[in-house]
Amino acid sequence: MQRMGWVIGIDPQHIAEYMRLHAAVWPAVLQRIHQSQMRNYSTFLREPENLLFGYWEYHGQNFDADMAAIAADPQTQRWWSLCGPCQRPLESRSPGEHWAAMKSIFHTD
Template identity: 65%
Template structure:
């Protein structure tokens, strides 16, 4: 069963250009890990001047927590996050352990 997931995080205004540059040339190893984690149709959108990033993906696995844990153990993904995390500004209201704040889906139409 596929699960649609949305998430939000702030981005530091002075880091927007760097963040865009990184994602314009995302490392193939990172993209492969996303796919291996059963994530499809992953998109990130930027909203200025509020400086928010909105992420969307479709999860096609059966154990999200296990898949995300495997992703977090991947050395190349960890290297990637060392570049991207400093660009981000996590929300004060995020749950413990969250970088991106997960969102509740309140509407869908196909």
């Protein structure tokens, strides 16, 4: 299992919409996440900086293939078309990233 953290900005005018969407994530999107070996998926909001922090535990063997399966899913693409305009990718993100990956530096059970 691999713990993963990601960060992205959010447009302050879209925070309420983003929270509304995530109060009732579509079952097909949740199923695709589960099929791609992601568990314990959580998203946090930090205001007034307007940052979203995403955390999950990846239990698969091929992260790139599992993420490609998510990206190819029509329901997930539709979901992203609603959520994406709310987000503000960080300028410091790596090429090809939408959410910026974070380095894990500490964990305790």
